[in-house]
Amino acid sequence: MYVNVDLKYVVDVLSSYMNLKDEDFIAYYLCRRGYNPFEVLVAIVLSQNTRDELAMKAFNNLRSVLGVLNPQVILSQSPEVIEDAVRVAGMYRRRTLVIKELARVLINLDSLDKLLTMSVEEVRDLLLSVDGIGYKTVDVFLLMCRGEPVFPVDTHIRRVLKRLGIIEEGDDYLEIQGKVHKLLPPNYYLKAHLILIAHGRTYCKAKKPLCNECPINDLCPKNI
Structure with missing residues (x-):
């Protein structure tokens, strides 16, 4: 009722x-520190159905292994490399599939910063086309990184x-x-x-x- x-x-x-501490909320923490939009989206995927503490460990592992996170680097890696890096967050095979698909969808953007300037509708349509990304992931990105209402x-x-x-x-x-x-x-x-x-x-x-x-x-x- x-x-x-x-x-x-x-x-x-x-x-x-x-x-509240910034580091308790992985997307908020990364957005406030100027990480690129792809990195933030990867972090949000890693935080799905797990604690942000574990998601942060997985994110840091991934950056440590790959050096830089962008669609080109992700697509150049074998699934096993990514799976091993993000294993601590759980559901590592599923997360790897989503991260790979996200990279495939975003690699054709002229710049990752376009995610910050495209219309809200365009960002929604683009990100929701990725299997494994739903309304919450998109809305967290829009709120944290773009300040959308x-x-x-x-x-x-x-x-x-x-x-x-x-x-x-x-x-x-x-x-x-x-x-x-x-x-x-x-x-x-x-x-x-x-x-x-x-x-x-x-x-x-x-x-x-x-x-x-x-x-x-x-x-x-x-x-x-």
């Missing part, structure tokens, strides 16, 4: 408790919003995103994305959530 929760207020309350939804965010009563069990990605877009001003999307993920990792865990320690315990209807 939908509950009228002030999500902006929730984010503000949580932000006063959370000590989109709110990426991950498993932590989905869980937190469901327990707050903001979304329904059966809501799909675009439905959840649409609800958040209505509840938050665009200048809150990045802050809310990071804060809600951190909250899901720290307090609102999938198993044994720490409700008694939760900073928003009095605001949450506890739809667990």
Whole structure:
């Protein structure tokens, strides 16, 4: 059941408790440090369904082995070389296939920086043509690297919003995103994305959530 929760207020309350570190969010960390768009996209692929800590290890391993990350270098390597480098992140064969396909799709760009200047629709169409890249990966890139007004939804965010009563069990990605877009001003999307993920990792865990320690315990209807 939908509950009228002030999500902006929730984010503000949580932000006063959370000590966020750039390195806890791999895409945010890399974008703020000027890594090229292809490197950021590879990192986001590595972070799918695993902890950012492991994704960062896999990313650093890959850069250490290859020296530089661009489509040409990726396509010149055997799958085994990439698989071995990213093994720590898990699902290494699947990740290698996605990274290789991403390189094949992007190699024809005049410059990787075109990903920063193309229209949002063009970037979406291009990246979603890669098997293994979905809405969340694209939206993380658009928000982190381009500052576009989109709110990426991950498993932590989905869980937190469901327990707050903001979304329904059966809501799909675009439905959840649409609800958040209505509840938050665009200048809150990045802050809310990071804060809600951190909250899901720290307090609102999938198993044994720490409700008694939760900073928003009095605001949450506890739809667990």
